[in-house]
Amino acid sequence: MVDEIARLDVDPVHARVYEHGWQSWSPSTTYPADATSWRASGDLSARQHYRIGRPQPPHGFQGEGLLVVDDGAGTTTCFAAESPDRIPSVTARLDGGTLVVASGEPVAVTTAPDIATALTDFGDRFAAAAGAGPFRTPPTxxxxxxxxxxxxxxxxxxxxxxxxxxxxxxxxxxxxxxxxxxxxxxxxxxxxxxxxxxxxxxxxxxxxxxxxxxxxxxxxxxxxxxxxxxxxxxxxxxxxxxxxxxxxxxxxxxxxxxxxxxxxxxxxxxxxxxxxxxxxxxxxxxxxxxxxxxxxxxxxxxxxxxxxxxxxxxxxxxxxxxxxxxxxxxxxxxxxxxxxxxxxxxxxxxxxxxxxxxxxxxxxxxxxxxxxxxxxxxxxxxxxxxxxxxxxxxxxxxxxxxxxxxxxxxxxxxxxxxxxxxxxxxx
The missing domain is CATH 3.20.20.70 (Aldolase class I)
Structure with a gap:
């Protein structure tokens, strides 16, 4: 059961969406709000490079545990997982001038002035919840x-x-x-x-x-x-x-x-x-x-x-x-x-x-x-x-x-x- 969690009025020309992929190889980047994010080239790629059991919608976006929307008018909204134990898939699709965001699992919603700030704020919160760090300087x-x-x-x-x-x-x-x-x-x-x-x-x-x-x-x-x-x-x-x-x-x-x-x-x-x-x-x-x-x-x-x-x-x-x-x-x-x-x-x-x-x-x-x-x-x-x-x-x-x-x-x-x-x- 997927529930609508937000309807955001966006500027279709200037709005941007950051989509975070499931695993190391899954695409993670920022797109225009009227775009469709990268899709698997076939069944092999879908199983080996994306989230198994969570097929992507034909249009729009699907962030795995993290989706960030800059409405193009000064407000950025972050939809994210709260802990590493439960990672929701968050979808978004543009309907005219409205971006419809949905998920089948609980999602934390916060705001920030821009995508970069939303990501670093989320990163700090999530790292603390997961007990990450301290980190060692890596070997060469x-x-x-x-x-x-x-x-x-x-x-x-x-x-x-x-x-x-x-x-x-x-x-x-x-x-x-x-x-x-x-x-x-x-x-x-x-x-x-x-x-x-x-x-x-x-x-x-x-x-x-x-x-x-x-x-x-x-x-x-x-x-x-x-x-x-x-x-x-x-x-x-x-x-x-x-x-x-x-x-x-x-x-x-x-x-x-x-x-x-x-x-x-x-x-x-x-x-x-x-x-x-x-x-x-x-x-x-x-x-x-x-x-x-x-x-x-x-x-x-x-x-x-x-x-x-x-x-x-x-x-x-x-x-x-x-x-x-x-x-x-x-x-x-x-x-x-x-x-x-x-x-x-x-x-x-x-x-x-x-x-x-x-x-x-x-x-x-x-x-x-x-x-x-x-x-x-x-x-x-x-x-x-x-x-x-x-x-x-x-x-x-x-x-x-x-x-x-x-x-x-x-x-x-x-x-x-x-x-x-x-x-x-x-x-």
Whole structure:
């Protein structure tokens, strides 16, 4: 049951609407009031990049936990969630000169002089309600993903570990991304491209750096050992399609013992920086299950470990992680292939980095995504400028040997000057 909660008289020419998306990759930006916000390019994108079970209306807007309306005449109204445990979908559609706002769940309504003030005021209130902070200055990171993708090998990591020293790049964490595991979902066994996790973590530590690792704790492939042995752990319906197959969500409650084993193993192997990806899958069964699952992971890894969330339901994650990817994956190309900015592209990454800049230092450290500065990257100067202004977590993901002089110096500069975990000036 969706109830109308406001009818706002707006100037159709000057009024603006800020729509906040559900998870890391969902578009979050400001639109003219007579527009329709970005829509999923198809069913795959709808499941993997937007809110499962909450289809967008054909016209207008749908903010997940947050929608802000500037009427174009001096008044801004904020419609928002009150806590991370319950996130309403808030819709708005223009009817002549009236914006009709509706929701099926309770919504807090406040006013402000402009959208920027409404967002920062909401951010302060919500962070306090969720118990977010204090925040640590994040480590600088080299990540294997944007050159090697799922084919990364132990030799690749060692090559770049040596190259970091030769180039004098100030990297504190070397993070092994997707590809180290035998299969998505099977986190206790490694692929045949790695000799051992303990061995590579020791090699990283011997250089004076910390070892980091990627995993998707609430996601599995249907042919994984986990899925075959524990079909009762799988959440209903597909979570998306990746790695050439339909993916499934894993119930954080049912798999809690397994998650304890996985993260205990990784800590004992020497990892203390964790990029947790595709986290939206853990919320398919409910926000409470997701939040409890994330809290469980934190208890296992300890308060000293650094948790970077990605593909995560944004507002339900406040108070649960150190850093948050606040946009879709960066890519060597500027525009998304399918026109949907929730999919990998510089266009989408820039849009969300600016649209969620207000969250940095309030909810967590913002991760705009990695610096990619090799010559093959379209409009690389623009991406570097956005990261320099609004990237809180500084990470690089080129093969070091592929960087030209500009790429190397730009990467060095961005890794050298890390912003404090305090709010950015308005974007």
């Amino acid at each position: 990171v080299w990540c294997s993903w944007y050159h090697y993708f799922t084919r990364v090998t132990e030799a690749d990591v060692v090559e770049n570990l040596d190259a970091l020293d030769e180039a004098g790049l100030p990297v504190e964490v070397v993070q092994i991304d997707d590809g180290w595991q035998s299969k998505v979902g099977d986190w206790l066994t490694v692929s045949d491209r790695f000799e051992s996790l303990r061995g590579i973590a020791s090699r990283i530590a011997a250089t004076g750096r910390r070892a980091g690792i990627w995993l998707a704790p609430f996601l599995t492939l249907p042919d994984s050992a986990l899925a075959r042995r524990h079909p009762d752990w799988l959440l209903p319906g597909a979570a998306g399609h990746n790695w050439g197959a339909e993916t499934r969500g894993v119930d954080p409650y049912a798999a809690s013992g397994y998650l304890t084993d996985v993260f205990t193993m990784l800590r004992e192997a020497g990892f203390d920086y964790f990029k947790l990806d595709f986290l939206y899958a853990g919320a398919i069964g409910g926000i409470g299950a997701y939040r409890d699952g994330m809290a469980h992971i934190r208890r296992v890894v300890g308060d000293d470990a650094y948790l970077l969330a990605c593909g995560a339901p944004v507002l339900p994650s406040v108070g649960l992680c150190d850093a948050m990817r606040i946009g879709p994956d960066i890519a060597t190309r500027y525009a998304p292939r399918d026109g949907d900015p929730s999919t990998p592209s510089q266009q989408g990454a820039v849009m969300n980095t600016l649209g969620r800049a207000w969250q940095h230092g309030r909810f967590w450290v913002n991760d705009s995504d990695c610096v990619v500065a090799r010559p093959a990257v379209e409009r690389r100067e623009e991406w570097a400028d956005v990261v320099e202004r609004f990237g809180g977590l500084r990470s690089a993901s080129d093969r070091i040997a592929d960087l030209d002089d500009w790429g190397l110096e730009t990467t060095r500069r961005l890794l050298t000057h890390v912003p404090a975990p305090t709010p950015f000036p308005s974007a």
